[in-house]
Amino acid sequence: MTDTIDGVLGEIRFAPDGLVPAIAQQHDTGEVLMVAWMNREAVRVTLAEGMACYWSRSRQALWRKGDISGQTQRLVEFRLDCDGDTVLLLVDQHGVACHTGRRNCFFRAWRNGAWTMIAAPLVDPAQLYPASGSNSRSRSEGSSSGPSASRAS
Template sequence: MTSLDPAISARLKRNDQGLVPAVVQQHDTGEVLMLGWMDDEALHRTLTTGRGTFWSRSRNEYWVKGETSGHRQHVVEVRLDCDGDTLLVKVDQEGPACHTGARTCFDEDLLGPDRG
């Protein structure tokens, strides 16, 4: 296991499982694509490989977005919010970001079309 830069690691505020939420956004349009979870290793891999790498809470393993589907995320920028408890990962997304085949995991408007 490799290690994350200590200066970055010191700024991260992790949950009880050692994870930080990572909001993934299309770099040129601002479209929010998905939410993933990163620990220090996933963030290190993302920063060093330029590929969106996350911790799967259900499978208990690391996964690289698009590794099996081909819908890769090429990381353009990674930012840490002012509180140190959320990451913003700006990517160039190839194909759909959602496992359902939708462009984004956030495609349902809960307010609906008749919101006034």
């Protein structure tokens, strides 16, 4: 397994900070769920375990998607773009991808000169992060609250 995963890693062009953006797309509907970041270890874990694992820039740690919220992503296929610096994960999302309780993170659309919310939460975030309420994700599991990856559950 290590050999084959090294084959993947050899083709990915990580940025100087060691990361590549990773798009998670629902494999059967085409819905773009979220964008996060991966380092070499996150790629290795994702392929070895068959479940999406990212790199949390805020926590500077591996982030096994759903390890707190239960909203996991089973890997269906791992794709790489033409110049190797962006990856596309086709996944099967369990529950919701976004820490707000929405199915995906792209719920704001610019329509008629204003931002419009085009999706409502399907789950109360407090249920996703019961230990410390709906704001706990950024401390417990999530990506950066800075100019970073999408916040996902």
